Amino acid sequence: MPATDPYTVRLTPEVHVHVQPDGGWCLNNAGFISDGESTLLVDTTATERRTQLLREAVLETGVPLPRTLVNTHHHGDHTYGNAVFVPEATVIGHDACRSEQFAAGHQLHLMWPGTDFGDIRITAPTVTYNDRLTVHVGGIEVRLIHPGVAHTLGDTVVHLPEQGIVFTGDLIFQGGTPFVPMGSLSGSLRALELLRSLDADTVVPGHGPITDPSAYDATESYLRWVTEVAREGHAKGLTPLETAQQADLGEFAGLRESERLVANLHRGYAELNGEPEGAPLDAAAVFMEMAVMNGGVPVACHA
Numbered sequence: 001m002p003a004t005d006p007y008t009v010r011l012t013p014e015v016h017v018h019v020q021p022d023g024g025w026c027l028n029n030a031g032f033i034s035d036g037e038s039t040l041l042v043d044t045t046a047t048e049r050r051t052q053l054l055r056e057a058v059l060e061t062g063v064p065l066p067r068t069l070v071n072t073h074h075h076g077d078h079t080y081g082n083a084v085f086v087p088e089a090t091v092i093g094h095d096a097c098r099s100e101q102f103a104a105g106h107q108l109h110l111m112w113p114g115t116d117f118g119d120i121r122i123t124a125p126t127v128t129y130n131d132r133l134t135v136h137v138g139g140i141e142v143r144l145i146h147p148g149v150a151h152t153l154g155d156t157v158v159h160l161p162e163q164g165i166v167f168t169g170d171l172i173f174q175g176g177t178p179f180v181p182m183g184s185l186s187g188s189l190r191a192l193e194l195l196r197s198l199d200a201d202t203v204v205p206g207h208g209p210i211t212d213p214s215a216y217d218a219t220e221s222y223l224r225w226v227t228e229v230a231r232e233g234h235a236k237g238l239t240p241l242e243t244a245q246q247a248d249l250g251e252f253a254g255l256r257e258s259e260r261l262v263a264n265l266h267r268g269y270a271e272l273n274g275e276p277e278g279a280p281l282d283a284a285a286v287f288m289e290m291a292v293m294n295g296g297v298p299v300a301c302h303a
Contacts, residue, residue, distance in 0.1 A: 003021055006019060011210075015163055016061055019209065020050070023256070025299055028077045033142060039065060040068040069089040073093075097124075106122065132146070141160070143161060149277040150184060155170070157195065167204045174210075177256060180267050234268075
């Protein structure tokens with residue numbers, strides 16, 4: 001089977017994860033929680049076709065289609081498929097997830113014009129929250145927690161305290177390079193402390209295979225390394241691209257999407273310059289420099 005074929009993992013009788021290998025660009029994870037009578041879906045996918053596969057995966061487990069859909073953040077690979085489940089499902093997200101989704105629009109179409117995304121109607125959350133919100137799926141408690149500015153302005157952590165499971169969204173890329181240009185480097189480090197405090201044994205990352213809390217340490221090591229590389233490059237008067245080109249990836253060389261380093265350095269430089277966390281960067285310039293880091297080839301959407 002092709003490496004990008006999705007598969008479903010049953011974590012508990014009530015909780016399933018829809019994994020899209022290899023977790024690279026545009027191949028995110030989703031999940032669903034159901035008591036057999038009502039279902040909550042965590043995220044959709046980047047294309048209409050792949051979201052239809054997600055829909056089929058839900059039905060194949062014998063549970064009803066979702067009446068609630070939670071977006072962990074606004075990026076199109078996690079939200080483009082929302083319309084497949086609406087109006088039957090109510091979409092929930094952080095306040096900034098809604099506003100950022102409208103601001104981004106069909107951004108993935110601009111970044112990857114050759115990808116067949118299908119019929120994508122931007123469908124933002126109609127129920128939003130600011131700090132924390134608890135949703136109940138029958139007797140299952142689902143806690144939605146905003147970690148502050150981290151991967152984006154409007155991230156949501158989905159925590160199932162009784163099951164010991166957490167859906168991190170893109171706070172964690174298991175096997176992939178963290179990506180913080182639309183959020184905060186320092187904020188992402190703070191978010192890891194929040195994740196640790198939840199004491200969940202099972203960690204569902206936004207991309208990559210299901211893992212455990214060791215992913216927090218691996219992510220922290222990378223982010224602290226980026227922080228130091230940014231500090232040294234900034235002090236020398238080098239641009240983020242120059243700094244990235246000179247950096248030795250060392251223990252992080254095996255992570256997917258290593259070209260993200262230059263994007264992360266742009267965020268690090270912005271914070272060193274005193275800009276607010278999440279202040280907008282020049283997205284086009286950042287992606288162009290990632291292409292330079294990628295040997296002159298633009299990064300590809302794997303969906």
